[in-house]
Amino acid sequence: MRIGTHNVNGIRAALRRGFTDFWADAGADVIALQEVRCQVEDLPAGAFGAYHATWDAGQKAGRNGVAVLTRQAPARVRALDDVAHTVSPDGSPEQVPVTRIVNRDLAAFRDEGRYVEVDLADAPLRVASLYLPKGAAWPYEENSKDKYDRKMRFLRGLARQITASRREAAQDGREFLIMGDFNIAHTKQDLKNWRTNQKSEGFLPEEREWLDGVISPRRMIDVVRNLHPDQDGPYSWWSWRGQAFTNDSGWRIDYHLASPNLARQASAAWSAREDSYDARLSDHCPVIAEYELDGLS
Template sequence: MFSLATWNVNSVRMRLEHLLRWLKLRAPEVVCLQETKTTDQDFPYSEIKDLGYHAVHAGGKGRNGVAILATEEPRDVLIGFPDIDDAEARERLIAATIKGVRVHSVYIPNGGSVGSDYFLYKLEFIYRLREYLENHFDPDQDFLALCGDFNVAPEEIDVYDPELLAGHICFHERERTAIKLLKDWGLVDTYRALHPDEKGAFTWWDYQFGAFKANRGMRLDHIWVSRKLAAKLKKAIIDREPRGWKRPSDHTPVIAYFEL
């Protein structure tokens, strides 16, 4: 069984103990990380290697940073968009081939305030992802996975209060329209494919106001795969356990399992 996970760790150095604990507990074959918040030089390669994982990382000094960990050495590593010169995207998108699957770890921008320049950049980033997929892959011919913190809850079922959050960042109609366009290229939402009507299935909770305990969250973290890979999907889970650990990330991991 091929196991593929994604987790916004909200600082890989700060949550390293959590990451190592979780890798020992779940042992997925491939893990996509986001918001590592470290440079390539300071990424904890050796600690991760001690658990049997190869790691490729693209980061900087800011709040971004993405990585792919794998029990098999990642091949044909790509950082950023191949056809566009975008320095920030080089800390938000990394791809590699593992066991015949083209895996992408992506950290879509949060977008800041609705209507801001950064919000527009978020939309542009999503559209660039769609264009990149169109130019380089075929959803019915390629084993492809797009994993990460999309910073978008696609549907009303993916937020705790759709009326309250309507028009807010991560649930704004323009973001949801953009992410649907991305999905319509030929991607399948692995979690929703197997849990189409499940409510309260969130991956992010605010640190404040007892949000996690009350399950006031949003489903922002996703594993979307090409139609060809989706045909091999057997199981998908949201692993809430790490969100309950001491000083956790505000996100929790998602894992999908495939019979390749």
């Protein structure tokens, strides 16, 4: 099964830049999207082709929004709020059960469209799409503590949610995969200019330590790093400004974190970096992996 994640930085803009053609050629079975930035009623007809789209758009116009695209309507949906819904390829609503996630810290973000997860109907797998707050570089940046504290609160809640979802999925005979924009580069291998970013949001020691606590052989595996242990990158985000993309001065902040048994079934993973600046679909490129689900037991 081919599975991808993509922060599209606005689905309507990504559609104009070639989103549909890219994913048609990629042949993914499941796609997690972040920063969709579009209400369902405003989505252009046929935007997702033959996929069923499970969506939490959030309530902030033009901001955030997460989705999971699947070949079949999911068996179940879980979200921070109970407004997430599934639409068929023709845009009509589908009656899929939605369960609200109970999490004290994440409840403060329930109307922001930052987290949704689905149980696949055609595989023993639970898939989540995540858009984590960017945060701020407090105390190195003035007037930034509120943004910093919000991210730290989200991280506390998310760590508990990842553990709960992994365990609940296992009880249901499913593996767990969370993908998306974590807005954290884990190690020096994960951003080009790490020396000058040690006091920047996304590479603060406490953010990296949080990932240390989430990623472990018995909990969740970083699939891309597991398959490319000695490679710098492969990066997934580059600033639109300057020569960052041309010089490959990027950050790896878009992840596939998989339960250990699922991670063992990953045979390939890559960042689908576009060939040129003008061909970019977003400031993030897709991150795709192949999983041999026949090996799950």
